[in-house]
Amino acid sequence: MPGTPRARLGEAMLETQDLTIRFGGHVAVDHVSCRFEPGTLTAIVGPNGAGKTTYFNLISGQLPASEGRVLLGGEDLTALPAPLRTRRGLGRAFQLTQLFPNLSVRENVRLAIQAREAGRGRAGGIGGIDFFRVWLDRQAWIDEAQAILEQVRLGDKHDVHASALPHGDQRKLEVALLIALDPKVFMFDEPTAGMSVDEVPVVLDLIRSLKARRDVTILLVEHKMDVVRELSDRIIVLHNGQLVADGEPATVIASPVVQQAYLGQAAQEPEGAAA
Numbered sequence: 001m002p003g004t005p006r007a008r009l010g011e012a013m014l015e016t017q018d019l020t021i022r023f024g025g026h027v028a029v030d031h032v033s034c035r036f037e038p039g040t041l042t043a044i045v046g047p048n049g050a051g052k053t054t055y056f057n058l059i060s061g062q063l064p065a066s067e068g069r070v071l072l073g074g075e076d077l078t079a080l081p082a083p084l085r086t087r088r089g090l091g092r093a094f095q096l097t098q099l100f101p102n103l104s105v106r107e108n109v110r111l112a113i114q115a116r117e118a119g120r121g122r123a124g125g126i127g128g129i130d131f132f133r134v135w136l137d138r139q140a141w142i143d144e145a146q147a148i149l150e151q152v153r154l155g156d157k158h159d160v161h162a163s164a165l166p167h168g169d170q171r172k173l174e175v176a177l178l179i180a181l182d183p184k185v186f187m188f189d190e191p192t193a194g195m196s197v198d199e200v201p202v203v204l205d206l207i208r209s210l211k212a213r214r215d216v217t218i219l220l221v222e223h224k225m226d227v228v229r230e231l232s233d234r235i236i237v238l239h240n241g242q243l244v245a246d247g248e249p250a251t252v253i254a255s256p257v258v259q260q261a262y263l264g265q266a267a268q269e270p271e272g273a274a275a
């Protein structure tokens with residue numbers, strides 16, 4: 001964002017500088033430079049194929065950049081693979097393939113907590129066999145996992161196999177795993193996609209409560225403009241891989257570039273398209 005102060009050391013500001021990826025001759029993300037401040041929720045919008053998911057993949061490390069850099073708190077993460085970026089605090093909602101389908105919902109969350117603690121050098125039993133410490137840690141992680149499941153309204157399904165959950169509950173579990181990792185940056189890619197109408201508010205409430213913490217940076221790729229309008233502090237618009245608009249939601253939604261970008265998608269984004 002123009003005029004935004006640069007990140008001080010230790011601050012969890014996320015920044016992309018000239019971030020670019022080419023697939024053959026096609027530039028899917030084209031020199032995107034942007035800063036994302038802690039305590040803000042930025043929605044990334046744009047028509048199908050605009051480069052939103054690819055931009056997420058470049059930030060989280062699922063794809064290597066052809067050019068440009070990704071920085072978190074001033075540290076250059078561009079050369080790091082996805083798992084190391086996760087350890088640094090970049091949290092992307094888990095894809096279902098990353099779950100352990102044959103473990104219970106709570107075991108999945110417990111393992112995410114354990115991975116977090118191992119990343120912080122705090123997993124019990126390392127450097128010596130202290131069974132009591134291991135047992136205590138395990139109990140604490142189970143309790144924390146259960147508390148997170150209550151938060152996402154999956155508390156009563158803690159012993160169900162992850163693979164047996166209906167789609168909407170699997171999406172909630174993805175959010176639970178992300179909360180368990182306690183990242184500095186939360187990246188949500190269409191978090192309510194495929195959910196039934198009564199499940200959507202649960203996920204939106206969770207995102208709202210994360211936002212209320214003020215210490216985390218939230219990025220949201222979302223097609224539903226009513227959700228974008230309600231949750232975001234800022235909207236950036238990608239079109240043909242380029243950043244074409246950036247600003248306060250009402251202004252961006254009303255801008256000609258967004259109106260043009262969404263032309264033809266009126267049925268999907270009734271409010272945004274009509275604004």
Ligand SMILES: Nc1ncnc2c1ncn2[C@@H]1O[C@H](COP(=O)(O)OP(=O)(O)OP(=O)(O)O)[C@@H](O)[C@H]1O
Nearest residue numbers: 023026027028046047048049050051052053054055
């Ligand atoms: N691995 C890949 N190889 C080749 N082309 C790709 C690859 N990944 C993405 N693309 C292309 O990059 C462009 C951007 O795709 P991307 O999925 O990021 O768009 P999007 O804005 O997330 O779209 P949608 O809203 O439909 O999810 C598209 O033209 C897509 O076909």
